[in-house]
Amino acid sequence: MSSTLSEITDELAALVAAAEEEVGAVVDAKALEAWRVKYLGKKARLSVLSREMGSLGADERPAAGKVLNEAKARVQALFDAKKAELEKQPGAAAEAPAIDTTLPGRRPRAGDVHPITKVYYEVRDFYLRLGFGIWYGPEAEDDFHNFGALNFPEDHPSRDEQDTFYLNDGLLLRTHTSPVQIRAMKAVEPPLRIIVPGRCFRSDAPDATHYPVFHQVEGLYVDKAVSLAELKGTLEAMGVYLFGPGTEMRFRPHFFPFTEPSAEVDFTCPRCGGEVCGVCHDGWVEVLGAGMVDPAVFENVGYDPEAWVGYAFGVGIERLAMIKYGITDIRYFYENDLRFIKQFK
Numbered sequence: 001m002s003s004t005l006s007e008i009t010d011e012l013a014a015l016v017a018a019a020e021e022e023v024g025a026v027v028d029a030k031a032l033e034a035w036r037v038k039y040l041g042k043k044a045r046l047s048v049l050s051r052e053m054g055s056l057g058a059d060e061r062p063a064a065g066k067v068l069n070e071a072k073a074r075v076q077a078l079f080d081a082k083k084a085e086l087e088k089q090p091g092a093a094a095e096a097p098a099i100d101t102t103l104p105g106r107r108p109r110a111g112d113v114h115p116i117t118k119v120y121y122e123v124r125d126f127y128l129r130l131g132f133g134i135w136y137g138p139e140a141e142d143d144f145h146n147f148g149a150l151n152f153p154e155d156h157p158s159r160d161e162q163d164t165f166y167l168n169d170g171l172l173l174r175t176h177t178s179p180v181q182i183r184a185m186k187a188v189e190p191p192l193r194i195i196v197p198g199r200c201f202r203s204d205a206p207d208a209t210h211y212p213v214f215h216q217v218e219g220l221y222v223d224k225a226v227s228l229a230e231l232k233g234t235l236e237a238m239g240v241y242l243f244g245p246g247t248e249m250r251f252r253p254h255f256f257p258f259t260e261p262s263a264e265v266d267f268t269c270p271r272c273g274g275e276v277c278g279v280c281h282d283g284w285v286e287v288l289g290a291g292m293v294d295p296a297v298f299e300n301v302g303y304d305p306e307a308w309v310g311y312a313f314g315v316g317i318e319r320l321a322m323i324k325y326g327i328t329d330i331r332y333f334y335e336n337d338l339r340f341i342k343q344f345k
């Protein structure tokens, strides 16, 4: 270093004065950072002088070091004061760098499909493979589509207000997905092969097996030569698809207004394989209702009952999911408890 002590003293005084003047013009964090680099950074004059201190004569070195340290302390104090001033300003936090880019990233939590949706997808995929199409219909229905056209007599108990939610203007919340059968048949000419997924509503008090809202998948197949044997074969294949190989099926005669003959359909319990367990009680689980479309329903939609035959079935999705996963209370599906839902990944 060729400078003398007096030259260094003069230079530092000028430097501090310039730093003082410039810091007055600093109004945000970005400008302060530029100022810091200029006066306190590695390439700043103060830093360069520090490194060169060693080349001074031994007699001058202590005095020069003192002057340099004083200058550094002044400039650092200017920086600290300005920083504190800026941080007090409203909105300063937003401008300050809030992200520490050196931290490891946080993986976003992935959602998953609700067990009801999962089981519906399985049923849907089975029927799509068989060539069924999908129809949707409104949840607010009228009496004709929900009951009348489906051959429900005027005094049928399910029309009672204790079973059905009635809305204004003669509408009601559909109690099953079957009204969409009526809508589909009125809209298109046969042959017809569809499933109808959707929410249904009944004014049941919630308990372990009843809930006022539930999901069904309806099936309808109309053609010239549809047989009961074909219905049985299709449902049996569905049972194996959903519950695994070796699943057996049985038909129990039943009554539905819109099918004749009608049956309730059971499968061997997939939980215990036909032994007895808490899900099945006797080795069998009741899964759905089915039957051959009643000719009166064809008449109601304008299909010729002499020319066309069909089968229909309705599967309860909650019921299926409860059997499949061994769930003992239907209310778990609707409580939005993540601890429950996460078990079905």
Ligand SMILES: [Zn+2]
Pocket (backbone or CB within 6 Å): 269, 270, 271, 272, 273, 274, 275, 276, 277, 278, 279, 280, 281, 283, 284
């Ligand atoms: Zn069982």
